[in-house]
Amino acid sequence: MKHTIFTGMATAMVTPMTASGVDYDALSNFIEFQIANGINALVAVGTTGESATLSPEERRQVIRFTVEKVAGRVPVIAGTGTNNTAPAIGYSIDACEDGADALLIVTPYYNKATQNGLIAHYTAIADSVDKPIILYNVPSRTGCNLLPATIEKLAEHPNIAGVKEASGNMSQVVELFARCGDKLDIYSGEDALTVPMISMGGKGTISVLSDVCPREAVAMTDAALSGDFATAAAWQCKLLPLINCLFSEVNPIPVKAAISAMGFGEEILRLPLTPMEPENRKKLFQEMRKLGVNV
Numbered sequence: 001m002k003h004t005i006f007t008g009m010a011t012a013m014v015t016p017m018t019a020s021g022v023d024y025d026a027l028s029n030f031i032e033f034q035i036a037n038g039i040n041a042l043v044a045v046g047t048t049g050e051s052a053t054l055s056p057e058e059r060r061q062v063i064r065f066t067v068e069k070v071a072g073r074v075p076v077i078a079g080t081g082t083n084n085t086a087p088a089i090g091y092s093i094d095a096c097e098d099g100a101d102a103l104l105i106v107t108p109y110y111n112k113a114t115q116n117g118l119i120a121h122y123t124a125i126a127d128s129v130d131k132p133i134i135l136y137n138v139p140s141r142t143g144c145n146l147l148p149a150t151i152e153k154l155a156e157h158p159n160i161a162g163v164k165e166a167s168g169n170m171s172q173v174v175e176l177f178a179r180c181g182d183k184l185d186i187y188s189g190e191d192a193l194t195v196p197m198i199s200m201g202g203k204g205t206i207s208v209l210s211d212v213c214p215r216e217a218v219a220m221t222d223a224a225l226s227g228d229f230a231t232a233a234a235w236q237c238k239l240l241p242l243i244n245c246l247f248s249e250v251n252p253i254p255v256k257a258a259i260s261a262m263g264f265g266e267e268i269l270r271l272p273l274t275p276m277e278p279e280n281r282k283k284l285f286q287e288m289r290k291l292g293v294n295v
Contacts, residue, residue, distance in 0.1 A: 002161045004185055005102045005132055006075050007203050008040035009221045011210040012048040014252055015062060016265030022058055024065060026265030031069050033264070037214035040204065040221075042070060046079035046104055047141065048208055048252045053270035056087070060094050067099040077206075081106035081136060085121050089128045102132045104164065104206070109142035115150045122154050132161035134206075138189060139167055148176040155183035164189040164206045170196070177201055191217075191243045195236040198224040208246055209239060212258045213291055242291060245284040249276055254284055261285065261295040 011034050016026035034042060044066040045051045045059050054062065063078045070076050078095035080103045082088045092103050105125060107113070113121060126133055135154065137146035145167060154160050165176055166189025173193070176186060177200045188197040191209040198204065198221065210217035220235035246254045253269065257276040260267035267275055276284070285295045 002158070002184060003132065004203060005077065005134065005161060006041035008225065009204055009210050009214070009218045010041035010043055010075075010077065010187070010206045011039050011214060012043045012046045012206050012208055013066075014211055014256055014259055014264075015045065015049040015054065016259070017050075017268040017270070018266060019268060022054075022062060023265040027062070027065065028069055030259065030264045031066065034210070034214055035070070035073055038218045039074060039210060039214045040218070041075040041077055042066065043077045043079060043104055043206060044100075046077075046136075046206075047106060047138070048211070048255065049079060050252065050270055050273070051079050051082075053273075056091070059091060060098065063095050063100055064098040075101040077102045077104050077134065079104045079106070080125075081108075083108035083111050085124055088121075089125050092125050092129050092133075096129050096131045100131065102134060102161070103129065104134045104136055106136040106138065107142050107144040107146050109144065112142070112144040115147055118144070118146055118150055119153055122160065123157060126154075126157045126159040129159060131159070133159055134162040134164055134185075134187065135160065136164040136189065137167055138164075148172060148179045151176060152179040152183065155180055161185060162187060162203070165197070166190050168193070173197060174200065191246070192236075192240060194220060195224050195229065195232045198232070199229060208251055208255050209243055211255050212242065212246070212262070212288060213239070213293060216291060239291075242284075242287040245280070245287050248280045248283070254280065257281055258284060258288060258293075258295070261288075262293065 078100035224232035
């Protein structure tokens, strides 16, 4: 097994914004909030961070700012994926130069790829950097499914160290563990499947839930990783209503509403994303209050 980037709960961070750009004051406060509440790693400029609508300069600056602010306290994982291999290589090289500990690279979206194309895409990126890579499979968003046999092949590359699996298909998840559980680290990309995937041998989760309640999310992964699955399952069930609310509209619309209500910047998204619908917002805030989150 390769070196583990992190174990436990990593937050796929939102990117707080103003009407004119990134809100670095809010981002600074949000990073401190996450670390103070025990998070195990932070993802900067992942898809939850609205990477698709950040300029290349903004992407690089957010990653650089996060690395500097975190100052080695937890690993910083930079989201450097896109649907064009050449800029993905450029983003990845920049993130490594700017001090990111690892890279999270989503499968190409819209133009997609064959499984052989995915191998070529990820291999080209991995050959260009000297930091570990976490593959990211989220076919509901990309229309592209990174299959377990393909991940098994990619795991032969020394720089490909993990996978964030968010297919939501448990039979595919089981096959992934059967093929690759001893070849690279497997992380849940579905907050609702954190405990089941850790029970299979997963190292943790890359999470949207932990943007809102990091302490509770960490308690869940800590319990599961220690083998206390009764406690972990109780947390999973308790947190499920909030998880469902956080995905009641396209991510990151709900989580942006949540962290804004918590005081971390304005509720500004970039088009084509728009603010949360009132009825869904009401339900989200109700579930947050049930867990003691002040909104």
